[in-house]
Amino acid sequence: MSWLVRVDHITYACAEGMIEKWAWFHIEVEGGKLVTRIDDVDPDNSKSSMKLWCIDYGAFGIALVEGIDRSDKSQATLFVERHGDHSVQHVAYDTSNLDSFMERLQKHGFDVLGEPISKKDGFGILKQLFCKGYSDLSPSETQFAEYVQRPRSIKEELEVTFSQQAGKGFYRQIEEATAEGRKTTFTNFSAKPSSWQPPEVAPPLSASYAK
Numbered sequence: 001m002s003w004l005v006r007v008d009h010i011t012y013a014c015a016e017g018m019i020e021k022w023a024w025f026h027i028e029v030e031g032g033k034l035v036t037r038i039d040d041v042d043p044d045n046s047k048s049s050m051k052l053w054c055i056d057y058g059a060f061g062i063a064l065v066e067g068i069d070r071s072d073k074s075q076a077t078l079f080v081e082r083h084g085d086h087s088v089q090h091v092a093y094d095t096s097n098l099d100s101f102m103e104r105l106q107k108h109g110f111d112v113l114g115e116p117i118s119k120k121d122g123f124g125i126l127k128q129l130f131c132k133g134y135s136d137l138s139p140s141e142t143q144f145a146e147y148v149q150r151p152r153s154i155k156e157e158l159e160v161t162f163s164q165q166a167g168k169g170f171y172r173q174i175e176e177a178t179a180e181g182r183k184t185t186f187t188n189f190s191a192k193p194s195s196w197q198p199p200e201v202a203p204p205l206s207a208s209y210a211k
């Protein structure tokens with residue numbers, strides 16, 4: 001059974017002065033809809049902040065971030081310095097049940113960055129879980145996975161909204177990990193049996209992929 005339902009959103013880190021140009025591309029050329037525009041997510045933070053614009057395509061979304069450097073460099077700036085303009089910082093996958101999937105990840109030796117967070121993001125209400133980096137680059141520079149659960153009914157919306165205690169925001173979680181110099185990764189594959197072999201290749205789940 002697939003635990004992942006679809007891609008929820010993809011987040012690109014933009015170089016200084018580039019968020020507007022990439023937004024133009026995603027909106028006017030690709031046909032996305034601008035649904036969130038925050039030009040300073042943390043105006044009172046003397047260290048750094050960032051811009052966050054969200055573009056909705058209906059089936060999934062794109063988030064653009066651009067660093068605002070103050071006394072420190074923003075995580076978005078550090079990420080762009082390492083990977084270049086408009087680089088994928090993370091892909092967020094919608095799961096059928098986030099709590100169960102988190103247990104599953106942990107059972108298989110995968111490490112999350114912090115507690116799941118319930119909040120409203122640029123695309124609506126969701127519960128989200130951020131994972132440690134795929135690589136051992138610093139927490140600001142590494143790419144990582146985000147898993148989410150979007151409510152599919154009013155009942156689920158109430159569960160998603162009120163079931164979790166408020167967690168620390170994701171960027172705060174990364175900031176703390178960066179400050180502590182933590183460089184642990186998502187997994188060391190200790191749960192993968194050495195005898196594991198890929199299964200026989202099967203037909204695609206959706207016929208449209210094969211066309």
Ligand SMILES: [Fe+2]
Pocket residue numbers: 009011063090092146
């Ligand atoms: Fe995200």
